[in-house]
Amino acid sequence: xxxxxxxCLGCIAVAGAVSAGSFLGAQQQSxxxxxxxxxxxxxxxxxxxxxxxxxTAESTVPPIGAHVSIQTVYGPVDVHVGSAKxxxxxxFTVATGDSLRITGEVISxxxxxxxxxxxxxxxxxxxxxRNTKGQVLEMPAVRMPRGAR
Amino acid sequence: MKRLLFVLALFAxxxxxSCGGGSSTVVTPPPTGGFNNGSLTxxxxxxxxxxxxxxxxxxxxxxxxVGIFSADGKGGISTTAGVEDVHQFGADNIFSITGGSYVVxxxxxxxxxxxxxxxxxxxxxxxxxxTTGYMVDMISGDLETASGSxxxxxxxxxxTxxxxxxxxxxxxxxxxxxxxIGDFIPDGAGSFSSGSFEDINNGxxxxxxxxxxxxxxxxxxxxxxxxRGTAVIxxxxxxxxxxxxxxVELMDRDPDAVVGGxxxxxxxxxxxxxxxxxxxxxxxxxxxxxxxxGLQQLTPLARAGRLTASGANLSAILLDNNNxxxxxxxxxxxxxxxxxxxxxxxxxxxxxxxxxxxxSNTGTYTFVFYLSSASQGVIQDVSTVMVNGAPVPVDVADGxxxxxxxAPFASSALATAYAFNWSGVSTAEEDFVGAFKxxxxxxxxxxxxxxxxxxxxxxxxxxxxxxxxxxxxTGSTGQHSSFAAALTGSPAVTINYFAYIANPxxxxxxxxxxxxxxxxxxxxxTQ
Numbered sequence: 056x057x058x059x060x061x062x063c064l065g066c067i068a069v070a071g072a073v074s075a076g077s078f079l080g081a082q083q084q085s086x087x088x089x090x091x092x093x094x095x096x097x098x099x100x101x102x103x104x105x106x107x108x109x110x111t112a113e114s115t116v117p118p119i120g121a122h123v124s125i126q127t128v129y130g131p132v133d134v135h136v137g138s139a140k141x142x143x144x145x146x147f148t149v150a151t152g153d154s155l156r157i158t159g160e161v162i163s164x165x166x167x168x169x170x171x172x173x174x175x176x177x178x179x180x181x182x183x184x185r186n187t188k189g190q191v192l193e194m195p196a197v198r199m200p201r202g203a204r
Numbered sequence: 205m206k207r208l209l210f211v212l213a214l215f216a217x218x219x220x221x222s223c224g225g226g227s228s229t230v231v232t233p234p235p236t237g238g239f240n241n242g243s244l245t246x247x248x249x250x251x252x253x254x255x256x257x258x259x260x261x262x263x264x265x266x267x268x269x270v271g272i273f274s275a276d277g278k279g280g281i282s283t284t285a286g287v288e289d290v291h292q293f294g295a296d297n298i299f300s301i302t303g304g305s306y307v308v309x310x311x312x313x314x315x316x317x318x319x320x321x322x323x324x325x326x327x328x329x330x331x332x333x334x335t336t337g338y339m340v341d342m343i344s345g346d347l348e349t350a351s352g353s354x355x356x357x358x359x360x361x362x363x364t365x366x367x368x369x370x371x372x373x374x375x376x377x378x379x380x381x382x383x384x385i386g387d388f389i390p391d392g393a394g395s396f397s398s399g400s401f402e403d404i405n406n407g408x409x410x411x412x413x414x415x416x417x418x419x420x421x422x423x424x425x426x427x428x429x430x431x432r433g434t435a436v437i438x439x440x441x442x443x444x445x446x447x448x449x450x451x452v453e454l455m456d457r458d459p460d461a462v463v464g465g466x467x468x469x470x471x472x473x474x475x476x477x478x479x480x481x482x483x484x485x486x487x488x489x490x491x492x493x494x495x496x497x498g499l500q501q502l503t504p505l506a507r508a509g510r511l512t513a514s515g516a517n518l519s520a521i522l523l524d525n526n527n528x529x530x531x532x533x534x535x536x537x538x539x540x541x542x543x544x545x546x547x548x549x550x551x552x553x554x555x556x557x558x559x560x561x562x563x564s565n566t567g568t569y570t571f572v573f574y575l576s577s578a579s580q581g582v583i584q585d586v587s588t589v590m591v592n593g594a595p596v597p598v599d600v601a602d603g604x605x606x607x608x609x610x611a612p613f614a615s616s617a618l619a620t621a622y623a624f625n626w627s628g629v630s631t632a633e634e635d636f637v638g639a640f641k642x643x644x645x646x647x648x649x650x651x652x653x654x655x656x657x658x659x660x661x662x663x664x665x666x667x668x669x670x671x672x673x674x675x676x677x678t679g680s681t682g683q684h685s686s687f688a689a690a691l692t693g694s695p696a697v698t699i700n701y702f703a704y705i706a707n708p709x710x711x712x713x714x715x716x717x718x719x720x721x722x723x724x725x726x727x728x729x730t731q
Contacts, residue, residue, distance in 0.1 A: 190502035
């Protein structure tokens with residue numbers, strides 16, 4: 056319960072930050088817009104528990120990557136679980152109805168927020184999808200083709 | 205022998221069927237055009253970067269490959285003239301290319317197989333012309349994917365003079381995403397002259413216009429006539445392959461200390477007439493695309509824009525962002541008409557673009573560029589966001605800057621056929637190579653693509669599209685130019701792009717979908 060309360064407090068904090076400005080919408084702004092929740096801070100981590108409603112490897116909801124929707128005591132929560140490729144290669148499977156335990160935190164992204172998973176546990180399975188800086192593991196950069204002329 | 209040929213033929217049919225989209229209702233249009241095996245004749249410098257699976261440690265790393273192959277114009281690859289450097293799994297390795305084969309279809313698309321002392325790699329290719337084209341690594345299974353290009357080699361000695369360069373990838377020392385742009389000046393005696401500079405974004409730590417005078421470069425005496433050499437530029441060790449008197453490919457060969465990966469790039473000789481004063485800009489319009497990694501979560505990020513420089517002032521500014529699927533247009537409607545451009549005026553070609561979104565108040569955007577000519581350069585995003593009162597770079601990204609000539613554009617100005625290469629990230633890296641006929645504004649063509657997974661290499665996939673031309677692309681004289689490609693087959697894939705038209709021969713594209721970040725280039729084919 057204590058952890059879930061922390062999650063709610065985190066949500067409130069993020070909501071405040073998001074209403075003030077987005078990550079991309081705050082380039083070199085001179086005003087002191089709160090941006091702390093735009094970047095991952097492991098000291099804010101909490102644990103989210105719930106049953107899987109759906110899993111999408113190629114979500115149309117940003118941020119890019121795999122998302123899982125889980126039913127919590129507070130209602131459905133969309134969780135960004137990082138690289139679908141990583142989950143696939145680690146043999147980590149998620150099915151509707153599975154009970155997940157997810158360590159992470161709510162971060163603002165654009166005008167909305169998402170629960171950014173760092174560690175996902177499904178029964179005896181466990182996979183780390185972010186490092187402690189909140190950086191998604193094994194998510195490649197996009198590269199501009201060049202060379203032809 | 206006949207039995208073997210029969211089995212191979214069956215395999216080829218099965219391969220074509222299984223990889224051509226997977227649906228029996230898909231009709232592959234016959235390739236048309238004037239290309240053939242003779243279009244690929246001579247020695248070509250090739251380079252590529254992509255993703256690879258390190259089975260030893262069960263992780264996905266980036267890797268790069270640069271080298272030369274020699275095509276005989278008849279479908280054969282020389283057994284003696286090729287060599288490549290592959291930076292993979294922590295180190296740079298050099299392999300001899302001991303043979304191979306290729307097929308060039310009438311539309312310029314085809315396949316290329318390179319046999320090396322490290323293994324055989326199958327590529328899909330698309331020729332822009334007989335001197336250049338694009339290639340995608342099509343190794344089947346879960347092993348790797350990559351996008352790259354090849355260019356006819358016409359010189360093997362690094363020329364003197366100023367070169368403008370752009371290296372992008374992973375810093376071998378730190379494992380951070382890395383972008384380096386700058387200029388170096390080979391002095392003809394194995395060193396780089398004063399006036400050589402680089403701007404670095406190493407995982408968000410920015411170094412501005414650091415001198416890289418000194419260093420060294422030397423041709424590889426063990427591989428004479430290949431154009432291969434090694435260089436020390438700044439604090440990094442590179443292998444290079446000379447393409448011609450104006451271009452050279454370079455790849456960092458330092459061992460990986462943290463994660464697999466390296467940085468790869470190209471340098472282009474600076475041309476006479478490269479602007480040194482902003483007074484040279486007279487309603488000079490530019491388009492650009494930068495691509496790399498957003499630093500918020502280390503997810504893919506791309507930006508594409510256009511602007512007009514008149515003296516030191518910018519106008520008609522439009523910037524599109526795709527940050528891990530989150531799209532933001534700057535401004536949210538219309539264009540910005542205030543900004544500044546600077547040029548250092550020291551012969552480096554270095555300058556900056558800076559503009560503030562006064563419409564949607566999304567902040568200030570800053571880019572560093574180095575011009576290699578009045579119409580071409582490289583560009584690096586150095587925009588920042590305030591975090592706890594301090595500016596923090598938004599991303600590590602760089603790309604191509606091109607002058608826009610011939611605007612406003614009309615569909616009638618488009619070329620009849622284009623070759624293209626797109627590279628992006630969805631569930632994993634994905635790379636596309638192909639060609640299409642413009643057919644007015646409803647292009648159709650064929651594409652090969654690799655989505656980095658078992659059974660995810662697709663060959664000869666037909667696609668139809670729509671090109672929408674919006675004047676000069678500002679939204680003021682016309683709507684956003686766009687390009688939509690609907691790939692048939694299974695799975696059906698539609699990729700929507702904003703199109704930034706530099707000229708009718710070169711169109712930069714950036715994907716607009718929320719489920720992928722993808723960028724690319726369309727080049728008019730000449731036969």
